[in-house]
Structures are given as C-alpha cells and as structure tokens.
Amino acid sequence: MANISIPLLGLVDAALLGHLDSSKHLAAVAVGGAVLSFLYWGFSFLRMGTTGEVARANGAKDEPRALLALARSAVIALAIAGLLLIFQEPLLFLGFETMGTGPEIRGTAENYASLRMLSAPAVLLTYTAFGWFIGHQDTQWPMRILIITNVSNIALDALFIMGLGLASSGAAVATVIAEYLGLIMVLIALKKPLAAFFSAELWTKLRVPGPYLGLLRSNLNLFFRTLSLLFAFAFFTAAGENLGPEVVAANAVMMQFLLFAAFAMDGFAYAAEGLAGEALGGGDLAKFFRVSRRCALWTAVSALIISALILLGKPWLFPMLTSLPEILAIMRAHGLWLVALPLIAAPSYLLDGLFIGAGATRAMMVTMLFSAFVVYLPCWYLTTGLGNQGLWFSFAVFNASRGITLALYFGYFTRRHHWLESHSDPIA
Numbered sequence: 001m002a003n004i005s006i007p008l009l010g011l012v013d014a015a016l017l018g019h020l021d022s023s024k025h026l027a028a029v030a031v032g033g034a035v036l037s038f039l040y041w042g043f044s045f046l047r048m049g050t051t052g053e054v055a056r057a058n059g060a061k062d063e064p065r066a067l068l069a070l071a072r073s074a075v076i077a078l079a080i081a082g083l084l085l086i087f088q089e090p091l092l093f094l095g096f097e098t099m100g101t102g103p104e105i106r107g108t109a110e111n112y113a114s115l116r117m118l119s120a121p122a123v124l125l126t127y128t129a130f131g132w133f134i135g136h137q138d139t140q141w142p143m144r145i146l147i148i149t150n151v152s153n154i155a156l157d158a159l160f161i162m163g164l165g166l167a168s169s170g171a172a173v174a175t176v177i178a179e180y181l182g183l184i185m186v187l188i189a190l191k192k193p194l195a196a197f198f199s200a201e202l203w204t205k206l207r208v209p210g211p212y213l214g215l216l217r218s219n220l221n222l223f224f225r226t227l228s229l230l231f232a233f234a235f236f237t238a239a240g241e242n243l244g245p246e247v248v249a250a251n252a253v254m255m256q257f258l259l260f261a262a263f264a265m266d267g268f269a270y271a272a273e274g275l276a277g278e279a280l281g282g283g284d285l286a287k288f289f290r291v292s293r294r295c296a297l298w299t300a301v302s303a304l305i306i307s308a309l310i311l312l313g314k315p316w317l318f319p320m321l322t323s324l325p326e327i328l329a330i331m332r333a334h335g336l337w338l339v340a341l342p343l344i345a346a347p348s349y350l351l352d353g354l355f356i357g358a359g360a361t362r363a364m365m366v367t368m369l370f371s372a373f374v375v376y377l378p379c380w381y382l383t384t385g386l387g388n389q390g391l392w393f394s395f396a397v398f399n400a401s402r403g404i405t406l407a408l409y410f411g412y413f414t415r416r417h418h419w420l421e422s423h424s425d426p427i428a
Contacts, residue, residue, distance in 0.1 A: 028108035029168050030252030034237045035095035035109075036116050037230050039084060040123050045222035046077050050131025051273045052359045058136055058274075059281025067196055070132045071206055077124035084120045092117070098234075105245065108168055115172035122183040129186040132193070137274040139267075141189040145182050153178035221361035228368040232376055232398055239380065239391050247388055250330035253321050254338055261306045261342035262349065268299045269353030276357030285419060288358075296350055303346035311339045330388065337392040344396055347403030351410060358419060360409075367405035375401040 050073045057066035084091065092113050096106060126145070133142050153174050160170025187194070233255075240251040272295040279287035310317070318331050355364050376398035383390030413419055 028105040029112055029171055030237060030248055030255075031096070031105060031241070032109040032112040032116070032168075032172075034234045035092060035113055037233060039091060039095070039117070040120070041230055042223065042227050043077075043080055043124055044127055044226050045219040046073050046080075046124055047127040047131040047134075048222050048273070048356045049073065049219040049361075050128055051135045051270075052277050052356050052361075054132055054135025055137075055274045055277025055357055056281030056359065059278035059284075066132070066135065067193060068205060069135075070128065070193060072212060073128040073131065074125060075206065076212065077128045078121060081121040081124045084117065088114065088117045098238075112168045112172045115169060116175060119176040119179040122179040126179070126182055126186055129190060132190070134270050134274050135277065137271075137278070139270070145185040145189065148185060149178050149182035152181050219361070221365040222356075225361065225365040225368045228365075228372045232372045232395075235377075235380075236391065236395055240388065243388055243391075246324075246326045247330060249322075249324070250327045250334075251388070251391075253318075253327065254331055254334065256321075257310060257317075257338045258341055258345075261303070261310075262345065264306060265299050265302050265342070265346055265349040266353075268295045268302065269349045271295055272350060272353030273357040276354050277359075278357075280358055280419060283420060288419060292354055295353065299346050299350040303342045306342045307339050310335075310342075314338075334388060334392055337396060341396055341399060345399040345403065348399060348406060351403065351406035354410070355406065358413075360413065360418075363406070363409040363413075367402060367409060370405055371398050371401035 050069055053069040054066040057063070057069065092110060095113075096110060130142050133139065156174035156177055157171055160166045160174050164170060166173070236255075237248065237251070240247045272291060275291040275295070276288055279285070279291055314332075314335050318328055318335070322328060322331075352364060355361065376394055379397045380391060380394040383393055386393065
C-alpha cells in the first residue's frame with residue numbers, strides 16, 4: 001500500500017500537467033525527473049544496504065549492530081546530501097547535457113530540478129530510515145509516512161499547478177514541501193531509536209572512520225547497480241526525446257503506469273529483503289526458501305492483477321491523464337507494452353529483494369551491467385528503425401534479461417550452498 005502511493009503522485013502530476021495548453025511542462029518534468037533520479041536514486045543503496053544489514057542483525061538478535069547500521073547510514077546520507085547541494089549546478093548541467101535536452105524544454109527542466117534539489121537531505125535520510133523499518137519488518141510506519149507524504153504532495157500539486165498556475169515549478173515546490181513533511185514523520189517514528197543516539201558509547205563508535213569505509217565498500221555494488229538501472233531509464237527518456245517532444249511526453253505518462261506496477265511488486269520484494277535477511281542472519285536456510293516461494297507467489301499475483309487492470313482500463317485511463325490528442329494517439333499505439341511489462345519484469349523485482357536480504361550485491365551489479373550494456377543498448381541500436389516501438393521493445397528485453405540473469409545466479413548460489421555465506425563487508 002505504501003509503495004502504490006508513490007507512483008500515484010506521478011500519475012497526478014501527469015494528469016495535471018497533461019491538461020495544460022502545452023506539452024512542454026510535462027516533457028520538462030519527465031526530463032528533469034530523470035536527471036534527479038540519477039542524483040537521488042543513485043544513493044538508494046542507503047535504504048537497500050541498511051535493510052540487509054539490519055535484517056541480518058535482527059535475525060542474529062544483535063540490536064546494537066542494527067542501531068549502528070542506522071546511525072552510520074544517516075551520517076553518510078547527510079554528507080552526500082550536503083555535497084549534492086554544494087555541487088548541484090555542475091551536476092545538473094552534466095545531467096542535462098548527457099541527456100541532450102533540447103532548448104525548448106531545457107530552461108523549464110533546469111528550474112524544476114533546481115527546486116527539487118532542496119529536498120536532498122529529506123530524501124536521503126528517509127531512504128536510510130526506511131531501510132531500518134523494512135529490516136525490522138515494520139512496514140506500517142513506511143506506509144503511514146509515504147501515504148501522508150504523497151497525499152500532501154497531491155493536494156499541494158493541485159493548489160500550485162491549477163490554483164496558482166505555477167505549472168512545473170509548482171510541481172517541484174509541492175514535492176519539496178511534502179518530502180520534508182515526510183522527514184518530520186520519520187523523526188516521530190524513530191523516536192525510540194533516536195534516544196539511543198545520545199549515548200556516549202554510540203558516539204564513540206560513530207567517530208571511528210574504518211567502519212564507514214566498510215559500509216561504503218559493501219554498498220558500492222548497489223551504487224553501480226542502481227546507476228546502471230537509472231541509466232537505462234534515463235536513456236529511455238533521452239532516446240524518446242530524439243523522436244520529438246510529443247513522444248517524450250507520451251512515454252513519460254506511460255512510464256507512470258510502469259512505475260505503479262514496479263512499486264506495487266516491490267512491496268513484496270521489500271518483504272523478501274526483511275524476511276530473507278532475518279532467515280539468513282539466523283542461519284535458517286529452510287525459512288529462506290519458504291520466504292522465496294511465498295514472495296514469488298504474491299509477486300506473480302500482483303503482476304497479473306496490474307496487467308489485467310491496465311488492459312481493461314486503457315480506454316478511460318489514458319484520457320484521464322492527458323487531453324492532448326497527439327499524445328493520446330502515441331499512448332494508444334504503444335499501450336500493449338504496458339500490459340506485457342509487469343509480467344516480464346516481475347521476476348527481477350522479487351530476486352532483487354532476495355539478493356539484498358542476503359547481502360549478495362555483487363550478483364545484482366553484474367547482472368544489471370550485463371542487462372543494460374550488453375543487452376539493452378545493442379537491442380535498441382538494432383531496432384532504431386522501428387522508432388518508439390523499437391525503444392519499448394528494447395526496454396522490455398532489458399527487463400527480461402534482469403530476471404533471467406538473476407535467476408541463473410539464484411540457481412548457482414543454491415547448488416553451491418552459498419546463501420549462508422557472508423556477502424557483505426562487516427561494519428559493526
């Protein structure tokens with residue numbers, strides 16, 4: 001439920017901006033959002049790494065180790081957020097140059113991204129906190145935080161975009177305010193663990209630099225894995241831009257449907273992270289395989305339901321999100337990809353969760369690099385003559401490759417009895 005609320009925000013943004021007179025604002029938010037994804041989601045290892053470490057500490061009944069993982073990740077999150085704010089101008093310039101953003105939307109996209117950068121501390125600290133919650137299998141607080149954050153964002157979107165006429169700038173300001181509201185909720189939820197932060201013993205351990213290097217090393221695989229994934233999404237947006245602003249806008253709206261599916265299935269992947277990590281931390285391999293089977297079942301069910309909803313709802317969902325006829329025509333011509341992709345991508349989401357729980361992040365990095373650079377890019381190049389259809393086909397093949405390669409690794413680890421081995425650097 002928490003995860004589903006995240007893409008709903010993007011769908012509302014698309015619906016509000018998609019009914020303005022020009023597609024410029026919708027395209028600018030799509031491109032600006034892709035650049036910000038590199039800067040924010042690139043550091044989502046703060047959540048994934050914290051989840052795996054806390055879950056394994058939880059399974060080993062070692063709460064001090066879990067608390068140290070949270071504290072050290074929070075310190076790293078604040079340091080990274082500070083660097084992002086200091087160097088935001090060259091970082092955003094590099095991002096837009098890399099994506100080849102055209103002059104017709106460049107200024108609007110830069111303004112949107114600059115405003116969104118103000119929320120860097122809130123975003124990265126929330127990543128860390130969610131790692132703590134999921135590692136402890138507490139999904140109620142993340143649900144409350146995300147739902148309140150996103151409902152606030154939707155209400156502020158309506159006020160700033162439609163009420164005050166601020167268009168894409170209004171969407172950015174609404175998101176920044178909502179993300180800091182979410183951080184306040186995080187601090188309330190972490191009241192008990194935060195009380196332990198004032199102990200002299202904890203601060204003594206936090207001042208030791210060595211464990212931070214161990215934490216960064218253990219998360220380096222996740223960092224490069226996430227960058228490769230974000231590259232795939234950003235490349236999708238950039239390649240669409242070469243086909244015209246209407247294609248960018250249409251693809252941006254359709255991508256919101258895919259994000260809805262991804263976040264819904266990721267809910268079960270998050271469950272797999274916490275449950276699998278706890279099982280392996282406690283040395284219970286039988287429980288790990290039970291978790292794998294049960295989460296696989298629910299991931300498959302959710303993928304089937306989402307694909308069916310998109311298939312049946314296309315005739316009325318698309319017009320709800322935009323009234324621009326040229327964008328609607330593109331969406332209708334490519335709508336079947338939205339039906340197929342949740343089913344194609346489902347295995348990769350589940351397996352990501354299991355590998356994060358196990359701390360087997362090197363396998364995640366290797367499979368993502370292979371899928372992005374050995375499969376996705378050559379496939380796109382060979383299908384450029386098909387235009388946007390070729391782009392969507394390549395994206396589908398990329399997602400299929402992620403699931404297949406991770407499944408091969410899962411089988412290899414099972415045959416070699418590698419699951420109970422430590423796959424991450426110690427940080428306590």
